[in-house]
Amino acid sequence: xxxxxxxxxxxxxxxxxxxxxxxxxxxxxxxxxxxxxxxxxxxxxxxxxxxxxxxxxxxxxxxxxxxxxxxxxxxxxxxxxxxxxxxxxxxxxxxxxxxxxxxxxxxxxxxxxxxxxxxxxxxxxxxxxxxxxxxxxxxxxxxxxxxxxxxxxxxxxxxxxxxxxxxxxxxxxxxxxxxxxxxxxxxxxxxxxxxxxxxxxxxxxxxxxxxxxxxxxxxxxxxxxxxxxxxxxxxxxxxxxxxxxxxxxxxxxxxxxxxxxxxxxxxxxxxxxxxxxxxxxxxxxxxxxxxxxxxxxxxxxxxxxxxxxxxxxxxxxxxxxxxxxxxxxxxxxxxxxxxxxxxxxxxxxxxxxxxxxxxxxxxxxxxx
Ligand SMILES: [Zn+2]
Numbered sequence: 001x002x003x004x005x006x007x008x009x010x011x012x013x014x015x016x017x018x019x020x021x022x023x024x025x026x027x028x029x030x031x032x033x034x035x036x037x038x039x040x041x042x043x044x045x046x047x048x049x050x051x052x053x054x055x056x057x058x059x060x061x062x063x064x065x066x067x068x069x070x071x072x073x074x075x076x077x078x079x080x081x082x083x084x085x086x087x088x089x090x091x092x093x094x095x096x097x098x099x100x101x102x103x104x105x106x107x108x109x110x111x112x113x114x115x116x117x118x119x120x121x122x123x124x125x126x127x128x129x130x131x132x133x134x135x136x137x138x139x140x141x142x143x144x145x146x147x148x149x150x151x152x153x154x155x156x157x158x159x160x161x162x163x164x165x166x167x168x169x170x171x172x173x174x175x176x177x178x179x180x181x182x183x184x185x186x187x188x189x190x191x192x193x194x195x196x197x198x199x200x201x202x203x204x205x206x207x208x209x210x211x212x213x214x215x216x217x218x219x220x221x222x223x224x225x226x227x228x229x230x231x232x233x234x235x236x237x238x239x240x241x242x243x244x245x246x247x248x249x250x251x252x253x254x255x256x257x258x259x260x261x262x263x264x265x266x267x268x269x270x271x272x273x274x275x276x277x278x279x280x281x282x283x284x285x286x287x288x289x290x291x292x293x294x295x296x297x298x299x300x301x302x303x304x305x306x307x308x309x310x311x312x313x314x315x316x317x318x319x320x321x322x323x324x325x326x327x328x329x330x331x332x333x334x335x336x337x338x339x340x341x342x343x344x345x346x347x348x349x350x351x352x353x354x355x356x357x358x359x360x361x362x363x364x365x366x367x368x
Contacts, residue, residue: 052355053077053182053204055237059281059341059349060097061364062086062121063309068285069117070307072244073098074235076181077204079107083233083244085121088155094121095128097348104130110173111136112246113230114144114151117285123162133169139226143214147226173211173231180205202356207234209274210248210256219251227284228252234274238356243274243299245283253283253291257298276301278359279351286321287312293324300328303339303361305351310344310367 054077062069070084071094080103086094106129111119114136125131136159144151163170181204210232217224230246248256260273278301284290285308304325312318328334339361341349347364354360 052202053237054353055181055204055235055356056350056352057235057242057279058101058351059305059307059343060086060094061343061347061349062090062094063307063344064093065089066309066311067117068287068308068312069120070112070246070281070285071121072281073101073103074206076206076235077183079181080105081108081110081206082106082125083110084112084118084246085109085125087117088120091121091124095124098125098129106131108132108179109134110231110233112233112244113137113226114139114156115149115226115247116152116155118246119155119159122159126162126166126168131166131168133171134163135171135173135231137173137211137213137229137231139214139229143226149225149227151226173208175208175211178205178207202238204237204356205235207236208232209234210252212252217252217255219255224251225249227289230283232256234277237353240353240356240359241274241277242279242281242351243277244281247284248291249284249289250291253295257291257294260298261294274299279303279305279361282306282321285312287317288320290321293327296324296328297331297333300325300334300338302336303341303351305349306340306342308342308344310342313342313344 054075056075058073060071060073062071065087067087067089069086069090071086071090072083074081074083085091106125109122109125109131111122111134119136122134126134138156138160139147139151141153144153144156160170162168182202208231212218212224212229214224214226214229216222217228219228227247227249228251230248230252232246232248233244235242235244260275275298277299280296280299280301280303282290282304286306287308306313306318306321308318325338325340329337341361341363343349345365345367349364350362352360352362
Protein backbone atom coordinates (compact mmCIF):
# COMPACT_ATOMS: atom_id res chain seq x y z
CA UNK A 1 0.00 0.00 0.00
CA UNK A 2 1.39 3.41 -1.02
CA UNK A 3 1.84 6.32 1.33
CA UNK A 4 -1.44 8.19 2.20
CA UNK A 5 -1.73 11.96 2.17
CA UNK A 6 -3.53 13.49 5.25
CA UNK A 7 -6.81 14.12 3.39
CA UNK A 8 -6.96 10.50 2.26
CA UNK A 9 -6.18 9.34 5.81
CA UNK A 10 -9.09 11.44 7.19
CA UNK A 11 -11.62 10.11 4.73
CA UNK A 12 -10.41 6.53 5.39
CA UNK A 13 -10.76 7.02 9.18
CA UNK A 14 -14.26 8.51 8.81
CA UNK A 15 -15.41 5.65 6.62
CA UNK A 16 -13.96 3.03 9.04
CA UNK A 17 -15.33 4.69 12.19
CA UNK A 18 -18.65 5.18 10.43
CA UNK A 19 -19.58 8.10 12.74
CA UNK A 20 -22.90 9.03 11.14
CA UNK A 21 -24.64 5.64 11.52
CA UNK A 22 -23.79 5.75 15.27
CA UNK A 23 -26.63 8.31 15.80
CA UNK A 24 -29.43 5.67 15.88
CA UNK A 25 -27.42 3.86 18.60
CA UNK A 26 -27.67 7.06 20.71
CA UNK A 27 -31.41 7.16 20.10
CA UNK A 28 -31.74 3.48 21.06
CA UNK A 29 -29.75 4.18 24.22
CA UNK A 30 -31.93 7.17 25.16
CA UNK A 31 -35.14 5.20 24.48
CA UNK A 32 -33.85 2.32 26.61
CA UNK A 33 -33.03 4.65 29.51
CA UNK A 34 -36.45 6.35 29.25
CA UNK A 35 -38.19 2.96 29.15
CA UNK A 36 -36.31 1.81 32.27
CA UNK A 37 -37.21 5.06 34.07
CA UNK A 38 -40.89 4.73 33.08
CA UNK A 39 -40.83 1.10 34.25
CA UNK A 40 -39.29 1.99 37.64
CA UNK A 41 -41.69 4.93 38.12
CA UNK A 42 -44.75 2.79 37.30
CA UNK A 43 -43.56 0.08 39.73
CA UNK A 44 -43.16 2.81 42.38
CA UNK A 45 -46.60 4.31 41.66
CA UNK A 46 -48.19 0.85 41.79
CA UNK A 47 -46.39 0.14 45.07
CA UNK A 48 -47.52 3.43 46.61
CA UNK A 49 -51.08 2.93 45.31
CA UNK A 50 -51.28 -0.54 46.85
CA UNK A 51 -49.68 0.32 50.16
CA UNK A 52 -51.25 3.75 50.72
CA UNK A 53 -54.65 4.24 52.30
CA UNK A 54 -56.99 6.18 50.05
CA UNK A 55 -58.96 9.23 51.05
CA UNK A 56 -61.52 11.50 49.49
CA UNK A 57 -64.09 13.91 50.87
CA UNK A 58 -67.22 15.18 49.15
CA UNK A 59 -68.95 18.19 50.64
CA UNK A 60 -72.43 17.18 49.44
CA UNK A 61 -74.63 20.05 48.32
CA UNK A 62 -77.56 20.12 50.76
CA UNK A 63 -78.48 23.73 50.05
CA UNK A 64 -80.80 23.14 47.07
CA UNK A 65 -83.91 24.31 48.95
CA UNK A 66 -82.10 27.48 49.92
CA UNK A 67 -81.23 26.22 53.40
CA UNK A 68 -77.84 26.01 55.03
CA UNK A 69 -76.53 22.60 56.07
CA UNK A 70 -73.55 20.29 56.33
CA UNK A 71 -73.19 16.77 54.90
CA UNK A 72 -69.66 15.52 54.28
CA UNK A 73 -69.14 12.10 52.78
CA UNK A 74 -65.70 10.72 53.56
CA UNK A 75 -64.12 7.67 52.03
CA UNK A 76 -61.43 6.55 54.45
CA UNK A 77 -59.58 3.65 52.88
CA UNK A 78 -62.80 2.17 51.52
CA UNK A 79 -64.97 2.98 54.57
CA UNK A 80 -67.76 5.50 54.18
CA UNK A 81 -68.18 7.97 57.03
CA UNK A 82 -70.67 10.83 57.02
CA UNK A 83 -70.09 14.00 59.04
CA UNK A 84 -73.54 15.58 59.52
CA UNK A 85 -76.66 14.88 57.51
CA UNK A 86 -77.93 18.26 56.25
CA UNK A 87 -81.25 19.97 56.99
CA UNK A 88 -84.43 17.88 57.23
CA UNK A 89 -85.87 19.46 54.05
CA UNK A 90 -82.82 18.20 52.12
CA UNK A 91 -83.22 14.55 53.23
CA UNK A 92 -84.35 13.28 49.80
CA UNK A 93 -81.54 15.13 48.03
CA UNK A 94 -79.04 13.60 50.42
CA UNK A 95 -80.41 10.06 50.05
CA UNK A 96 -80.44 10.30 46.24
CA UNK A 97 -76.91 11.72 46.18
CA UNK A 98 -75.57 8.88 48.31
CA UNK A 99 -77.41 6.26 46.24
CA UNK A 100 -76.05 7.80 43.02
CA UNK A 101 -72.57 7.29 44.46
CA UNK A 102 -73.29 3.62 45.24
CA UNK A 103 -73.02 4.12 48.97
CA UNK A 104 -74.72 1.16 50.65
CA UNK A 105 -73.16 1.00 54.07
CA UNK A 106 -72.03 3.83 56.31
CA UNK A 107 -69.47 2.80 58.89
CA UNK A 108 -69.99 5.93 60.97
CA UNK A 109 -72.34 8.89 61.00
CA UNK A 110 -70.98 11.72 63.13
CA UNK A 111 -73.38 14.48 64.14
CA UNK A 112 -71.30 17.48 65.14
CA UNK A 113 -74.07 19.15 67.19
CA UNK A 114 -77.81 19.11 67.82
CA UNK A 115 -79.05 21.60 65.20
CA UNK A 116 -81.52 20.67 62.47
CA UNK A 117 -79.20 21.66 59.59
CA UNK A 118 -76.74 19.01 60.87
CA UNK A 119 -78.90 16.14 62.16
CA UNK A 120 -81.91 16.78 59.83
CA UNK A 121 -81.38 13.82 57.47
CA UNK A 122 -80.43 11.28 60.13
CA UNK A 123 -83.72 9.38 60.65
CA UNK A 124 -84.32 9.12 56.88
CA UNK A 125 -80.76 7.87 56.44
CA UNK A 126 -81.27 5.19 59.08
CA UNK A 127 -84.35 4.00 57.17
CA UNK A 128 -82.50 3.82 53.84
CA UNK A 129 -78.95 2.68 54.58
CA UNK A 130 -77.15 0.13 56.64
CA UNK A 131 -75.35 2.12 59.36
CA UNK A 132 -72.90 0.63 61.83
CA UNK A 133 -72.68 3.39 64.43
CA UNK A 134 -73.79 6.95 65.11
CA UNK A 135 -71.75 9.42 67.15
CA UNK A 136 -73.91 12.13 68.65
CA UNK A 137 -73.73 14.03 71.95
CA UNK A 138 -77.39 14.70 72.74
CA UNK A 139 -78.00 17.91 74.72
CA UNK A 140 -79.84 17.76 78.04
CA UNK A 141 -83.45 18.94 78.21
CA UNK A 142 -82.39 22.03 80.19
CA UNK A 143 -79.77 22.92 77.56
CA UNK A 144 -82.25 22.43 74.75
CA UNK A 145 -84.88 24.69 76.36
CA UNK A 146 -82.51 27.64 76.83
CA UNK A 147 -80.78 27.28 73.43
CA UNK A 148 -80.92 30.66 71.61
CA UNK A 149 -80.51 29.16 68.10
CA UNK A 150 -83.39 26.69 68.52
CA UNK A 151 -83.44 23.08 69.66
CA UNK A 152 -86.19 20.57 68.97
CA UNK A 153 -86.67 17.95 71.68
CA UNK A 154 -89.22 15.98 69.67
CA UNK A 155 -86.74 15.62 66.74
CA UNK A 156 -84.13 14.36 69.17
CA UNK A 157 -86.62 11.83 70.63
CA UNK A 158 -87.41 10.57 67.12
CA UNK A 159 -83.70 10.06 66.43
CA UNK A 160 -83.31 8.07 69.67
CA UNK A 161 -86.30 5.91 68.67
CA UNK A 162 -84.96 5.35 65.12
CA UNK A 163 -81.58 4.30 66.52
CA UNK A 164 -83.35 1.69 68.66
CA UNK A 165 -85.66 0.53 65.86
CA UNK A 166 -82.79 -0.03 63.44
CA UNK A 167 -80.48 -1.30 66.18
CA UNK A 168 -77.75 1.20 65.41
CA UNK A 169 -75.13 1.71 68.07
CA UNK A 170 -75.07 5.21 69.61
CA UNK A 171 -71.65 6.38 70.76
CA UNK A 172 -70.42 9.60 72.40
CA UNK A 173 -67.99 12.01 70.75
CA UNK A 174 -64.99 12.46 73.03
CA UNK A 175 -62.09 14.84 72.60
CA UNK A 176 -58.90 12.91 71.96
CA UNK A 177 -60.55 9.88 70.34
CA UNK A 178 -58.66 8.84 67.24
CA UNK A 179 -59.67 6.33 64.58
CA UNK A 180 -56.85 5.02 62.48
CA UNK A 181 -57.55 4.04 58.87
CA UNK A 182 -53.96 3.51 57.80
CA UNK A 183 -54.57 -0.09 56.90
CA UNK A 184 -57.97 -1.31 55.85
CA UNK A 185 -60.45 -1.07 58.68
CA UNK A 186 -63.34 -2.40 56.60
CA UNK A 187 -63.64 -5.46 58.83
CA UNK A 188 -63.74 -3.19 61.87
CA UNK A 189 -60.15 -4.05 62.78
CA UNK A 190 -57.83 -1.09 63.02
CA UNK A 191 -54.12 -1.22 62.38
CA UNK A 192 -51.63 -2.24 65.04
CA UNK A 193 -49.00 0.30 66.15
CA UNK A 194 -46.29 -1.56 64.19
CA UNK A 195 -48.38 -1.48 61.02
CA UNK A 196 -49.05 2.23 61.46
CA UNK A 197 -45.38 2.98 62.05
CA UNK A 198 -44.43 1.16 58.87
CA UNK A 199 -46.68 3.59 57.00
CA UNK A 200 -45.43 6.63 58.87
CA UNK A 201 -45.59 9.02 55.90
CA UNK A 202 -48.89 7.73 54.63
CA UNK A 203 -50.95 7.60 57.81
CA UNK A 204 -54.68 8.16 57.57
CA UNK A 205 -56.63 9.02 60.70
CA UNK A 206 -59.77 10.76 61.91
CA UNK A 207 -59.35 12.51 65.23
CA UNK A 208 -61.86 14.26 67.49
CA UNK A 209 -59.98 17.39 68.47
CA UNK A 210 -62.71 19.00 70.50
CA UNK A 211 -66.07 17.83 71.83
CA UNK A 212 -67.56 19.38 74.93
CA UNK A 213 -71.10 19.20 76.21
CA UNK A 214 -71.88 22.92 76.39
CA UNK A 215 -71.86 22.94 80.19
CA UNK A 216 -68.37 21.80 81.14
CA UNK A 217 -66.54 23.75 78.47
CA UNK A 218 -63.17 25.47 78.67
CA UNK A 219 -64.58 28.66 77.17
CA UNK A 220 -65.52 31.85 78.97
CA UNK A 221 -67.99 31.34 81.81
CA UNK A 222 -67.96 27.56 81.30
CA UNK A 223 -71.18 27.38 79.30
CA UNK A 224 -71.89 27.76 75.61
CA UNK A 225 -74.77 27.51 73.15
CA UNK A 226 -75.15 24.39 71.01
CA UNK A 227 -73.04 25.75 68.13
CA UNK A 228 -70.09 25.85 70.47
CA UNK A 229 -70.60 22.19 71.38
CA UNK A 230 -69.73 21.25 67.76
CA UNK A 231 -67.21 18.47 67.49
CA UNK A 232 -64.04 19.56 65.71
CA UNK A 233 -62.61 16.79 63.57
CA UNK A 234 -59.19 16.55 61.99
CA UNK A 235 -58.30 14.17 59.18
CA UNK A 236 -54.62 13.58 58.58
CA UNK A 237 -53.49 11.81 55.43
CA UNK A 238 -49.72 11.67 55.04
CA UNK A 239 -48.59 15.27 54.77
CA UNK A 240 -52.12 16.66 54.38
CA UNK A 241 -54.60 17.99 56.93
CA UNK A 242 -58.34 18.56 56.58
CA UNK A 243 -60.28 20.28 59.38
CA UNK A 244 -64.04 20.10 60.05
CA UNK A 245 -65.34 22.70 62.46
CA UNK A 246 -69.12 22.18 62.63
CA UNK A 247 -70.72 25.47 63.62
CA UNK A 248 -68.28 26.64 66.27
CA UNK A 249 -68.73 30.29 67.12
CA UNK A 250 -66.66 33.01 68.69
CA UNK A 251 -66.12 31.52 72.18
CA UNK A 252 -64.75 28.13 71.19
CA UNK A 253 -63.09 29.62 68.11
CA UNK A 254 -61.08 31.86 70.44
CA UNK A 255 -60.33 28.99 72.83
CA UNK A 256 -59.04 26.70 70.10
CA UNK A 257 -56.94 29.48 68.52
CA UNK A 258 -55.44 30.28 71.96
CA UNK A 259 -54.76 26.61 72.59
CA UNK A 260 -52.74 26.49 69.37
CA UNK A 261 -50.93 29.70 70.26
CA UNK A 262 -49.94 28.47 73.70
CA UNK A 263 -48.92 25.06 72.45
CA UNK A 264 -50.83 23.67 75.37
CA UNK A 265 -50.98 19.94 74.81
CA UNK A 266 -51.76 18.84 78.33
CA UNK A 267 -55.27 20.03 79.05
CA UNK A 268 -58.49 18.41 77.87
CA UNK A 269 -57.34 17.89 74.28
CA UNK A 270 -54.17 15.89 74.20
CA UNK A 271 -52.29 15.29 70.99
CA UNK A 272 -50.47 17.31 68.41
CA UNK A 273 -51.40 20.87 67.56
CA UNK A 274 -53.12 21.42 64.26
CA UNK A 275 -51.41 24.34 62.52
CA UNK A 276 -52.44 25.52 59.05
CA UNK A 277 -54.62 23.00 57.27
CA UNK A 278 -54.85 22.23 53.57
CA UNK A 279 -58.64 22.43 53.42
CA UNK A 280 -60.79 24.04 56.13
CA UNK A 281 -64.53 23.43 56.41
CA UNK A 282 -65.48 26.93 57.51
CA UNK A 283 -67.55 27.02 60.73
CA UNK A 284 -71.14 28.24 60.89
CA UNK A 285 -71.66 28.39 57.11
CA UNK A 286 -69.36 31.47 57.08
CA UNK A 287 -72.21 33.50 58.57
CA UNK A 288 -72.21 35.98 61.48
CA UNK A 289 -71.30 34.74 64.98
CA UNK A 290 -68.41 32.80 63.50
CA UNK A 291 -64.94 32.89 65.14
CA UNK A 292 -62.77 35.98 64.75
CA UNK A 293 -59.69 36.51 62.56
CA UNK A 294 -57.32 34.86 65.11
CA UNK A 295 -58.99 31.54 64.50
CA UNK A 296 -58.75 31.80 60.70
CA UNK A 297 -55.20 33.11 60.93
CA UNK A 298 -54.22 29.85 62.67
CA UNK A 299 -55.87 27.40 60.31
CA UNK A 300 -56.58 28.83 56.84
CA UNK A 301 -54.24 27.40 54.23
CA UNK A 302 -54.93 27.24 50.49
CA UNK A 303 -58.58 26.15 50.27
CA UNK A 304 -61.77 26.59 52.28
CA UNK A 305 -65.21 25.01 51.87
CA UNK A 306 -68.37 26.90 52.81
CA UNK A 307 -71.64 25.03 53.36
CA UNK A 308 -73.93 27.94 52.54
CA UNK A 309 -76.73 28.38 50.00
CA UNK A 310 -76.08 31.08 47.43
CA UNK A 311 -78.54 33.55 48.97
CA UNK A 312 -76.81 33.37 52.35
CA UNK A 313 -73.33 33.59 50.79
CA UNK A 314 -74.30 36.74 48.88
CA UNK A 315 -75.97 38.35 51.91
CA UNK A 316 -74.49 40.69 54.50
CA UNK A 317 -74.33 37.81 56.97
CA UNK A 318 -71.22 36.48 55.21
CA UNK A 319 -69.50 39.87 54.82
CA UNK A 320 -67.45 39.53 58.02
CA UNK A 321 -65.94 36.26 56.76
CA UNK A 322 -65.17 37.75 53.32
CA UNK A 323 -63.40 40.68 55.01
CA UNK A 324 -61.34 38.30 57.16
CA UNK A 325 -60.20 36.39 54.07
CA UNK A 326 -59.22 39.62 52.29
CA UNK A 327 -57.11 40.66 55.30
CA UNK A 328 -55.45 37.23 55.51
CA UNK A 329 -54.63 37.16 51.80
CA UNK A 330 -52.63 40.36 52.23
CA UNK A 331 -51.04 39.31 55.51
CA UNK A 332 -47.38 38.28 55.44
CA UNK A 333 -48.32 35.18 57.43
CA UNK A 334 -50.27 33.86 54.45
CA UNK A 335 -49.68 36.18 51.52
CA UNK A 336 -51.47 34.20 48.83
CA UNK A 337 -54.94 33.83 47.46
CA UNK A 338 -57.39 31.60 49.30
CA UNK A 339 -59.69 29.52 47.11
CA UNK A 340 -63.30 29.65 48.27
CA UNK A 341 -65.64 26.77 47.44
CA UNK A 342 -69.33 27.28 48.25
CA UNK A 343 -71.96 24.53 48.00
CA UNK A 344 -74.58 27.02 46.79
CA UNK A 345 -72.32 28.09 43.91
CA UNK A 346 -70.31 24.93 43.25
CA UNK A 347 -72.74 22.08 44.07
CA UNK A 348 -70.91 18.99 45.34
CA UNK A 349 -67.27 19.73 46.11
CA UNK A 350 -64.87 16.79 45.93
CA UNK A 351 -61.44 16.82 47.57
CA UNK A 352 -59.26 13.88 46.55
CA UNK A 353 -55.97 13.15 48.26
CA UNK A 354 -53.20 11.53 46.23
CA UNK A 355 -51.22 9.25 48.53
CA UNK A 356 -51.24 11.95 51.23
CA UNK A 357 -48.77 14.07 49.22
CA UNK A 358 -51.07 16.37 47.29
CA UNK A 359 -54.78 16.82 46.64
CA UNK A 360 -57.13 18.13 43.98
CA UNK A 361 -60.55 19.76 44.29
CA UNK A 362 -63.27 19.25 41.68
CA UNK A 363 -66.64 20.97 41.70
CA UNK A 364 -69.95 19.97 40.17
CA UNK A 365 -70.64 23.43 38.72
CA UNK A 366 -69.29 26.92 38.79
CA UNK A 367 -71.72 29.77 38.67
CA UNK A 368 -69.22 32.59 39.16
ZN1 LIG B 1 -75.33 24.87 60.93
